[in-house]
Amino acid sequence: MILGVDLGGHSFALGFVRDETILSQREYETPRPRTPEAVSAALRERIDEMASGIKVDGIGIGVPGMLDLDREKVLRSPNFSGWEGLPLRSLLEKSLGIPVRMENDANCATLGEGAMGSARGLENYVVLTVGTGIGGGIVTGGRLLRGGHGMAGEPGHLVIGGKRPCGCGGLGHLETVAGADGIEKRAEELGLEPDLKRLWEGRDEPRAKALWGEVMEALGASVASLIHVLDPEAVILGGGLGPAPGFAETLEPIVKQHLGEPYRSFLDLRRASLGKAAAVIGAASLFSPDSAERVC
Numbered sequence: 001m002i003l004g005v006d007l008g009g010h011s012f013a014l015g016f017v018r019d020e021t022i023l024s025q026r027e028y029e030t031p032r033p034r035t036p037e038a039v040s041a042a043l044r045e046r047i048d049e050m051a052s053g054i055k056v057d058g059i060g061i062g063v064p065g066m067l068d069l070d071r072e073k074v075l076r077s078p079n080f081s082g083w084e085g086l087p088l089r090s091l092l093e094k095s096l097g098i099p100v101r102m103e104n105d106a107n108c109a110t111l112g113e114g115a116m117g118s119a120r121g122l123e124n125y126v127v128l129t130v131g132t133g134i135g136g137g138i139v140t141g142g143r144l145l146r147g148g149h150g151m152a153g154e155p156g157h158l159v160i161g162g163k164r165p166c167g168c169g170g171l172g173h174l175e176t177v178a179g180a181d182g183i184e185k186r187a188e189e190l191g192l193e194p195d196l197k198r199l200w201e202g203r204d205e206p207r208a209k210a211l212w213g214e215v216m217e218a219l220g221a222s223v224a225s226l227i228h229v230l231d232p233e234a235v236i237l238g239g240g241l242g243p244a245p246g247f248a249e250t251l252e253p254i255v256k257q258h259l260g261e262p263y264r265s266f267l268d269l270r271r272a273s274l275g276k277a278a279a280v281i282g283a284a285s286l287f288s289p290d291s292a293e294r295v296c
């Protein structure tokens with residue numbers, strides 16, 4: 001049996017997956033501070049709990065942040081500060097005593113949506129996860145794009161201009177405007193309750209309206225740029241906010257405005273359908289026999 005893990009940030013999710021279907025899934029709070037030792041001890045404890053009497057043949061793990069090409073080390077993770085350069089895969093494998101494979105968490109969600117969710121049957125698609133940060137994954141010609149150094153498919157770090165510092169160390173990235181942390185920070189400055197979901201529900205309030213106008217413009221322009229570069233069959237909106245009622249409907253006309261005319265009739269924005277299970281299914285799929293052929 002393969003266990004899929006979405007390491008997340010505030011919480012982590014575990015699920016047993018067979019034939020790309022989740023048999024059981026649980027979610028736990030991540031211990032604080034999020035040191036490698038504490039997180040790996042928490043994983044060990046929960047895996048033992050969940051797997052009592054079950055033989056675990058492998059653990060696929062989705063990690064937020066930028067990973068090296070060999071999927072051995074964490075290069076940068078905004079949710080796990082101090083993990084830079086950490087050889088996480090081998091550390092976990094040693095501490096858990098089970099083979100471990102690792103992939104970026106949004107890439108795992110992308111694989112999951114392709115296997116069982118909104119992107120099923122598509123060969124060319126982009127998943128955009130809109131939540132605490134903005135993550136994503138790109139599938140082109142049926143293969144997950146990792147790029148030359150393992151860091152392709154980071155739409156949260158599309159440069160939209162300006163000099164706002166981003167958690168990755170760069171300036172003026174989409175995530176600084178349209179990620180939950182950025183949105184909640186500016187909401188606070190405007191005297192609004194800094195809670196992403198409530199802010200979205202109250203998006204017609206005048207101050208919130210101006211804030212969301214800026215966020216959706218940045219997102220819409222970025223989605224149009226992604227479409228111009230990749231020409232996907234569909235863009236899937238995931239994460240905490242992407243599938244929220246009204247979100248895709250609000251975004252679509254903005255994307256269309258920015259798109260070149262020949263692209264417009266092909267615009268296909270979809271809601272992600274698997275929620276947190278997408279990354280768990282995708283992480284477990286790292287152990288499928290053709291997994292190495294499904295990346296480029």
Ligand SMILES: [Zn+2]
Binds near residue numbers: 157168170
């Ligand atoms: Zn960035």
